[in-house]
Amino acid sequence: MNQQQIRKFRKRLIGWYRENRRDLPWRKTNDPYCIWISEVMLQQTRVETVVPYYQRFLQCFPDLPSLARSDLEAVLKAWEGLGYYARARNLHRAAGIVIAEHQGVVPQDPDLFGKLPGVGVYIRAAVTSIAFDKPLPAVDGNVKRVLARLMKIGEPVNRSSFHRSFTAAAQQLLDRRQPGTYNQAMMELGALICMPGQPDCPRCPVRSFCSAFKENGVDRYPVRLRSEPVPEYRIAVGVVCRNNRVLITRRKNEGLLGGLWEFPGGKIGPREDPEAACIREIKEEVNLHVEVMAHLSRVKHAYTHFKIVMDVYRCRYLGGRVKLSGPVDYRWIRLEEIDRFAFPKANHKFFPMLRKVGCR
DNA sequence: AACTCGGGGCC
DNA sequence: GGCCCAGAGTT
Numbered sequence: 001m002n003q004q005q006i007r008k009f010r011k012r013l014i015g016w017y018r019e020n021r022r023d024l025p026w027r028k029t030n031d032p033y034c035i036w037i038s039e040v041m042l043q044q045t046r047v048e049t050v051v052p053y054y055q056r057f058l059q060c061f062p063d064l065p066s067l068a069r070s071d072l073e074a075v076l077k078a079w080e081g082l083g084y085y086a087r088a089r090n091l092h093r094a095a096g097i098v099i100a101e102h103q104g105v106v107p108q109d110p111d112l113f114g115k116l117p118g119v120g121v122y123i124r125a126a127v128t129s130i131a132f133d134k135p136l137p138a139v140d141g142n143v144k145r146v147l148a149r150l151m152k153i154g155e156p157v158n159r160s161s162f163h164r165s166f167t168a169a170a171q172q173l174l175d176r177r178q179p180g181t182y183n184q185a186m187m188e189l190g191a192l193i194c195m196p197g198q199p200d201c202p203r204c205p206v207r208s209f210c211s212a213f214k215e216n217g218v219d220r221y222p223v224r225l226r227s228e229p230v231p232e233y234r235i236a237v238g239v240v241c242r243n244n245r246v247l248i249t250r251r252k253n254e255g256l257l258g259g260l261w262e263f264p265g266g267k268i269g270p271r272e273d274p275e276a277a278c279i280r281e282i283k284e285e286v287n288l289h290v291e292v293m294a295h296l297s298r299v300k301h302a303y304t305h306f307k308i309v310m311d312v313y314r315c316r317y318l319g320g321r322v323k324l325s326g327p328v329d330y331r332w333i334r335l336e337e338i339d340r341f342a343f344p345k346a347n348h349k350f351f352p353m354l355r356k357v358g359c360r
Numbered sequence: 361a362a363c364t365c366g367g368g369g370c371c
Numbered sequence: 372g373g374c375c376c377a378g379a380g381t382t
Binding site: 038039040041042043044045046047049050084086087090117118119120121122123126138140141142143158160183184187190191196197224227229302 | 372373374375376377378379380
């Protein structure tokens with residue numbers, strides 16, 4: 001595309017966007033804090049999933065100072081079920097930094113904003129373009145797919161090493177006079193028209209500019225490398241009952257499900273009996289001696305890089321004093337209190353059965 | 361440059 | 372059961 005075509009392209013795209021954009025909650029505000037929250041939640045997560053979380057989160061933490069003041073526990077509870085919990089931890093940390101080092105005001109300078117934890121290349125571009133009209137191209141999964149078709153870019157979209165080809169194309173098309181609107185228009189096009197599976201080319205406002213469409217080859221783009229098959233692990237988990245209370249432990253703040261609460265347990269060895277593994281894991285993690293009373297539930301769950309089959313056992317406390325090895329905290333709680341803590345989805349899957357059976 | 365990090369909705 | 376989503380941090 002030459003410069004004149006690029007100008008027409010932007011005009012078509014933005015005209016279409018003004019008429020067809022979805023009425024999303026974060027499009028009703030100019031508050032950089034709110035836009036920031038939305039972009040972090042939308043990372044690797046669909047719009048429909050985010051909407052209720054976004055609204056609840058802003059009720060709990062209506063502005064940046066309220067987020068900075070709150071406990072990480074409360075933030076994780078608001079984030080519970082959304083996944084990628086480092087996003088919540090980084091957001092909470094970033095809010096503290098904005099208070100301490102930026103007088104409580106979200107920095108407009110992309111270089112400063114981009115230094116905050118959890119703010120990478122994409123979120124820096126998205127937030128500063130939408131909230132502050134900074135001319136940076138926001139290149140997410142949607143935009144890469146649109147660009148791959150538009151310019152017939154044959155490099156795989158799911159390899160970070162090829163990210164540069166897409167940002168170069170995006171830089172060239174960006175409307176520097178209204179970068180926020182342009183960026184959202186590209187993403188909206190990817191979400192509503194230029195979808196992954198069956199793009200709706202007949203309704204596409206920019207199909208006359210699309211190289212892949214012209215050659216009848218939209219289905220050949222984007223190119224994507226196949227991902228490895230994921231391993232499956234067997235997990236044994238114990239609900240330890242004592243005096244009408246159950247034992248929960250908190251994971252360390254780093255790594256998988258960092259900061260969340262869970263029922264103690266762990267991997268079952270290659271030829272290990274699941275009940276024995278349950279008893280062993282509880283001994284190793286919290287130093288308690290327990291016996292298995294009954295099998296409570298079997299849960300299947302998929303993570304990004306592996307999947308698990310988890311057997312859950314009701315256990316009876318026999319002896320010992322809690323000494324943590326792995327977990328960083330623990331509580332003996334009544335089942336009625338369980339909703340106060342943030343748990344991973346895999347734990348939630350057996351909660352209904354646990355409530356039914358109780359803990360005695 | 362490769363690996364880690366959730367969950368859900370759709371096919 | 373696999374795909375893919377408004378990606379970032381770590382190593």
